[in-house]
Every structure is written in C-alpha cells, then in structure tokens.
Amino acid sequence: MGVARRCIYIYHAGMARRSWGSIKVQRSGMFQASYKGPDGKRHLAPMTFRTKGQAGRWLDREAGLIATGGWSPPDQRMREEKAAEEAPTVAEAFEDWMTALSVAGRRDGTLRAYRSRFSLTILPVLGESRVRDVSRSDIRRWWSQLCDGTCPPNLVGGVVRPRTNGQTRTAYIALRSFWSWCVRNDLCEVSPVAIPEASVHRPVRVVVQDHVATPEQVRDLAAAMPDSLAVTVWLAAWCQLRQGEVLALRRGDVDLEAETIHVHASLFRPVGGGIASGPTKSDAGDRVISVPPRVMSILRDHLERFTGEDDDALVVSNPEGGFVHPSTFGRIWKRAWASCGLEGLTFHDLRHTGLTIFAQHGATVAELMHRGGHSSIEVALRYQHATAERDRALARLMDGSVASP
Missing domain, CATH: 1.10.443.10 (Intergrase catalytic core)
Known part of the structure; x- marks a missing residue:
C-alpha cells in the first residue's frame, strides 16, 4: 500500500489532520491542503478544493511522487507546466526569428531564402513540435528523410528523388542558425542540431x-x-x-x-x-x-x-x-x-x-x-x-x- 493510502485522518477544530499532510477548511468553505516535503519546507497546494476528498486525493498524489522519487516542489512544477504550455512551436518561433532578422537589417533575399527552406523542408515535419521538445534524434530523423527525398516528398517527374547536397546543406544550415537563435533567446537550453557531416560542402561540379x-x-x-x-x-x-x-x-x-x-x-x-x-x-x-x-x-x-x-x-x-x-x-x-x-x-x-x-x-x-x-x-x-x-x-x-x- 502506498504512502497516501496509509494516511489516518484526525479531525480537530475545523482541521483534518493526517499522518502525512493536512487539510484546512477556510472561511469560504473551500479546503486548503498542505504538507511538509522532503526538503523540510511546508508546501501548499497551488489551488483550493471544493471538497475534502479532492484535497485528500491531491495529497495522495503528492505522497506518490515522493515515494517514487518523482517529486519536486508543487509551485516549481506549476511554473514548469505553465512554461511548457506557453513554449512556442517551431513554426511560431520561426516567425519571431524572421522578425528579429528583419529588425537586425538582414536583406530581403536572405529572409526569402530562409522562408523558402523552412516552408519546403522543415515546417512540414517539425513545425508543430515545441522548440524545447525537439531532440537530436528528431533532427537526425528529419535529416535522413531530407536526404532520401521523403521529407517532404521531393517529386521529380512524379518520382521521389533524393535532394542534392546543395539543397540539403542549405536547409540544414538554416535550421542550425534558427536553433542557435532559440538558445540565445532562452527558448531551449541546447541546440539539437548537431550533424557535422550535414554542413560539408560537396561541389556539384568541379571547376574545369x-x-x-x-x-x-x-x-x-x-x-x-x-x-x-x-x-x-x-x-x-x-x-x-x-x-x-x-x-x-x-x-x-x-x-x-x-x-x-x-x-x-x-x-x-x-x-x-x-x-x-x-x-x-x-x-x-x-x-x-x-x-x-x-x-x-x-x-x-x-x-x-x-x-x-x-x-x-x-x-x-x-x-x-x-x-x-x-x-x-x-x-x-x-x-x-x-x-x-x-x-x-x-x-x-x-x-x-x-x-x-x-x-x-x-x-x-x-x-x-x-x-x-x-x-x-x-x-x-x-x-x-x-x-x-x-x-x-x-x-x-x-x-x-x-x-x-
């Protein structure tokens, strides 16, 4: 039986006391749950509850997190969850990046080239993903599909064709630049774009x-x-x-x-x-x-x-x-x-x-x-x-x- 299931309720003067955690009835009639965490500090639930049972279930979940080693302070978890909900997708961050480049004075030709590369090869695959959630394996998968012509389908005469080195390289360099900007602007901690061979230039023709x-x-x-x-x-x-x-x-x-x-x-x-x-x-x-x-x-x-x-x-x-x-x-x-x-x-x-x-x-x-x-x-x-x-x-x-x- 888990920690929360072993709790014993003791009622005294409007206070429901448990072997772990407590539930207090407020003047409004709502219930406030709190407990003393592994860090030695008392933590309040980030919200009040309409019933005592709801407050107790919240405490049970907190006890479960402590027992399984997955606990962190409730207010910290709430901030992280809120940040995750507000974290921009790749498509949203890309628009912000374009605006930043324009304000910085980058030429229209450069902006047009970036937008073309993202629209054709990057956003169809990664656009809906949140910037902070994209991993190196996601980038590797995107790169492999890009090279074999399936990301998105590179149709030539109705047949899927691998892209040229120039096409894949410029798309990769654009993506790398974008993620460097994301790191500088605290949208993620590190860039997942790390494929050394992807930026190697291999001329299509030798100058003769x-x-x-x-x-x-x-x-x-x-x-x-x-x-x-x-x-x-x-x-x-x-x-x-x-x-x-x-x-x-x-x-x-x-x-x-x-x-x-x-x-x-x-x-x-x-x-x-x-x-x-x-x-x-x-x-x-x-x-x-x-x-x-x-x-x-x-x-x-x-x-x-x-x-x-x-x-x-x-x-x-x-x-x-x-x-x-x-x-x-x-x-x-x-x-x-x-x-x-x-x-x-x-x-x-x-x-x-x-x-x-x-x-x-x-x-x-x-x-x-x-x-x-x-x-x-x-x-x-x-x-x-x-x-x-x-x-x-x-x-x-x-x-x-x-x-x-």
Missing part, C-alpha cells in the same frame, strides 16, 4: 578549364551582347563584379580620374516581389577597385553612349532608364554564350575567370579577398584554380630545372 574563359572568349562574348550591355561582360571578367553589382552600378560610382569603381550596391528581389538595389552581399563586398586601362577605355565609351549625365544614372539600364531585370539579362546572356559555342558558361564564370587570372598574376589571398569582395579565406581560395594553359607554361619553366638523363 571550360569554365575559365580565355581573354579571346571574353572578347567574343562581349561582342555577342547587345551594344548597351556589352560592358557588363568586361566588368564581370576584368573587374570581377557579381551580376547584381554590375546591374546596380551607377555613374557616380565610377571615378574617371582615379580610374576606379566603388562597389557598394547590388540588385536583390524583395520579399514582396520586384527588384531593388541594396547593400552588397556582405560588408567585404563594399570595396573600391582599380579598373584595367583597356577596360576603362571601354567603360568611358559606354558612359558617353548609353549612360545619363546624372551621377545617379544606372551604368546599364532598360529602355525606361530603370534596372535591367535579372531574368531578362539571363535570357540575353544565354543567347550570347550559345552564339559563341560556350554552352553552360554562366555569367558568374566570368568573375571566376578574372579572379583566377588575377591569382595567376601573383595576387595574394588578401588581395583576392579585396578584389572579389569576399569575407572568408575559404571562398577566395576557390578562385585560385590553375587553367591548363597556365599549367603548361609553368611546366615549360620548370623544364630548365630538370637534369637530363
């Missing part, structure tokens, strides 16, 4: 010679573009600008005397739709770079022919003087590389070309980071690939050091 254009190919690509957009090829290849930076460039950003360009803006797509100009991808992206003399001559000619006199005028613009939409630019670029027989060459490959050649001319990692607007050494190092031509040139130089047999 075909994706490092030759100077002649760059020239041909510029010639294949409409006259008003040819300058974009020169800026991307030899000034190493990103597409969004090229399309957001304004006349006032070009210093004709110093022959430099101040890169401080980039196009992005706001959450509400459309396109707009905003800060560069990172603080490191805000930079002043020198323009090669030949490219400067091409840029001067373009400014005279196609750009307005106002400093705020876009270097390249649509017929109405506004931004060239990235989708429109993409279609024009595709026609250009197709006409040059350079299938699959992306506009970003021009930037890669310029940074690779910049490295071949002896640029240090720090100089590469500044030129490309990179914030991490790892990213800058990706642009130090050698082309086959450079490899052959170095081999010929090394030939003089080889002792003939």
Whole structure:
C-alpha cells in the first residue's frame, strides 16, 4: 500500500489532520491542503478544493511522487507546466526569428531564402513540435528523410528523388542558425542540431578549364551582347563584379580620374516581389577597385553612349532608364554564350575567370579577398584554380630545372 493510502485522518477544530499532510477548511468553505516535503519546507497546494476528498486525493498524489522519487516542489512544477504550455512551436518561433532578422537589417533575399527552406523542408515535419521538445534524434530523423527525398516528398517527374547536397546543406544550415537563435533567446537550453557531416560542402561540379574563359572568349562574348550591355561582360571578367553589382552600378560610382569603381550596391528581389538595389552581399563586398586601362577605355565609351549625365544614372539600364531585370539579362546572356559555342558558361564564370587570372598574376589571398569582395579565406581560395594553359607554361619553366638523363 502506498504512502497516501496509509494516511489516518484526525479531525480537530475545523482541521483534518493526517499522518502525512493536512487539510484546512477556510472561511469560504473551500479546503486548503498542505504538507511538509522532503526538503523540510511546508508546501501548499497551488489551488483550493471544493471538497475534502479532492484535497485528500491531491495529497495522495503528492505522497506518490515522493515515494517514487518523482517529486519536486508543487509551485516549481506549476511554473514548469505553465512554461511548457506557453513554449512556442517551431513554426511560431520561426516567425519571431524572421522578425528579429528583419529588425537586425538582414536583406530581403536572405529572409526569402530562409522562408523558402523552412516552408519546403522543415515546417512540414517539425513545425508543430515545441522548440524545447525537439531532440537530436528528431533532427537526425528529419535529416535522413531530407536526404532520401521523403521529407517532404521531393517529386521529380512524379518520382521521389533524393535532394542534392546543395539543397540539403542549405536547409540544414538554416535550421542550425534558427536553433542557435532559440538558445540565445532562452527558448531551449541546447541546440539539437548537431550533424557535422550535414554542413560539408560537396561541389556539384568541379571547376574545369571550360569554365575559365580565355581573354579571346571574353572578347567574343562581349561582342555577342547587345551594344548597351556589352560592358557588363568586361566588368564581370576584368573587374570581377557579381551580376547584381554590375546591374546596380551607377555613374557616380565610377571615378574617371582615379580610374576606379566603388562597389557598394547590388540588385536583390524583395520579399514582396520586384527588384531593388541594396547593400552588397556582405560588408567585404563594399570595396573600391582599380579598373584595367583597356577596360576603362571601354567603360568611358559606354558612359558617353548609353549612360545619363546624372551621377545617379544606372551604368546599364532598360529602355525606361530603370534596372535591367535579372531574368531578362539571363535570357540575353544565354543567347550570347550559345552564339559563341560556350554552352553552360554562366555569367558568374566570368568573375571566376578574372579572379583566377588575377591569382595567376601573383595576387595574394588578401588581395583576392579585396578584389572579389569576399569575407572568408575559404571562398577566395576557390578562385585560385590553375587553367591548363597556365599549367603548361609553368611546366615549360620548370623544364630548365630538370637534369637530363
């Protein structure tokens, strides 16, 4: 028989006394239960009872908790239960996180990317779970299902397909960032997101010679573009600008005397739709770079022919003087590389070309980071690939050091 079942009631002066715990009748007619706990302190029930039997049953439950080792002070338990009831779900906390990121000044493109990843791959599985209740095993299960295409179903042509490394990795990194914020804001004690292999980058394709254009190919690509957009090829290849930076460039950003360009803006797509100009991808992206003399001559000619006199005028613009939409630019670029027989060459490959050649001319990692607007050494190092031509040139130089047999 348990502790509570062995209690003996003794009544005296409106007080029902037991071998353990007591029940007191209040003036209101309600019953107040209390007992002396294992910590030596007296604990009151967090509520009063309409009948003595209800108060006694509460004491019986408390006695049972003590007997089985599951006891904690009633007021502490009530606070924990209330906190559990008020604890946000992953979906609720995600909205708070989005608000916090927006207030902190994160770009619309970043917010849109996070929302897309959560909506497609995270919230359908974890959205209704409370943040504090999600365990590492839950995250592991989500990750396994994500990789095999069943979380939620990744349908390609009606068939479930595993997601690419890029898709799973970005979803995992977004989830890890979210849970770090939850920990900082006391929504949980530790992050359950701890899968080291999940954040490893495995390139879909290895950068090969075909994706490092030759100077002649760059020239041909510029010639294949409409006259008003040819300058974009020169800026991307030899000034190493990103597409969004090229399309957001304004006349006032070009210093004709110093022959430099101040890169401080980039196009992005706001959450509400459309396109707009905003800060560069990172603080490191805000930079002043020198323009090669030949490219400067091409840029001067373009400014005279196609750009307005106002400093705020876009270097390249649509017929109405506004931004060239990235989708429109993409279609024009595709026609250009197709006409040059350079299938699959992306506009970003021009930037890669310029940074690779910049490295071949002896640029240090720090100089590469500044030129490309990179914030991490790892990213800058990706642009130090050698082309086959450079490899052959170095081999010929090394030939003089080889002792003939």
